[in-house]
Amino acid sequence: MKKISELDQDLLAIAYKLTKREGYAVLEYIIKNGESTDEEISKAFRVKPNVVRQIIYELEKNNLVKFRKTVDPKTNWVTFYWKPNREFFKTHIEYKRSKIIEKIKRRYEYEKNNMFFVCPQRCIRMTFDIAAQYDFRCTKCNQVLEVDESKNKMVKFLEDVLSKTLQK
Numbered sequence: 001m002k003k004i005s006e007l008d009q010d011l012l013a014i015a016y017k018l019t020k021r022e023g024y025a026v027l028e029y030i031i032k033n034g035e036s037t038d039e040e041i042s043k044a045f046r047v048k049p050n051v052v053r054q055i056i057y058e059l060e061k062n063n064l065v066k067f068r069k070t071v072d073p074k075t076n077w078v079t080f081y082w083k084p085n086r087e088f089f090k091t092h093i094e095y096k097r098s099k100i101i102e103k104i105k106r107r108y109e110y111e112k113n114n115m116f117f118v119c120p121q122r123c124i125r126m127t128f129d130i131a132a133q134y135d136f137r138c139t140k141c142n143q144v145l146e147v148d149e150s151k152n153k154m155v156k157f158l159e160d161v162l163s164k165t166l167q168k
């Protein structure tokens with residue numbers, strides 16, 4: 001049996017969170033025993049293969065395990081060998097990053113395509129349409145709103161952030 005690495009411990013923590021105790025136990029078995037088949041796991045836990053498959057399905061759905069598959073040329077019997085997906089954190093970070101970039105892009109478009117008004121006291125900042133609804137007065141202190149000149153700075157800033165993150 002192998003010692004559980006720090007990365008695998010993190011993987012197990014995620015498994016516990018996403019697939020409960022069953023997923024944790026099965027993943028722990030796979031980590032400790034190396035590549036394992038459904039049959040091996042079901043024997044080890046003394047549960048039916050379909051129960052194990054259900055748990056593995058949950059692990060796979062959450063990207064926590066990967067498989068290698070072999071087909072017996074005589075019987076066409078397919079065997080799946082499961083192993084921990086140690087790229088989990090890599091893809092997870094990529095995913096997070098793409099979500100963040102998406103958010104910045106949306107903000108950038110929003111800033112670029114709208115005209116903003118601000119209260120001289122900095123209580124609020126609103127788009128032209130909303131400011132018009134309030135007769136271009138601050139909803140908090142009633143002062144007349146001004147065109148937000150800092151907008152271009154914000155647009156430029158977001159543009160820089162985007163060009164930098166997309167280069168990486």
Ligand SMILES: [Zn+2]
Binds near residue numbers: 120121122123124140
């Ligand atoms: Zn105000």
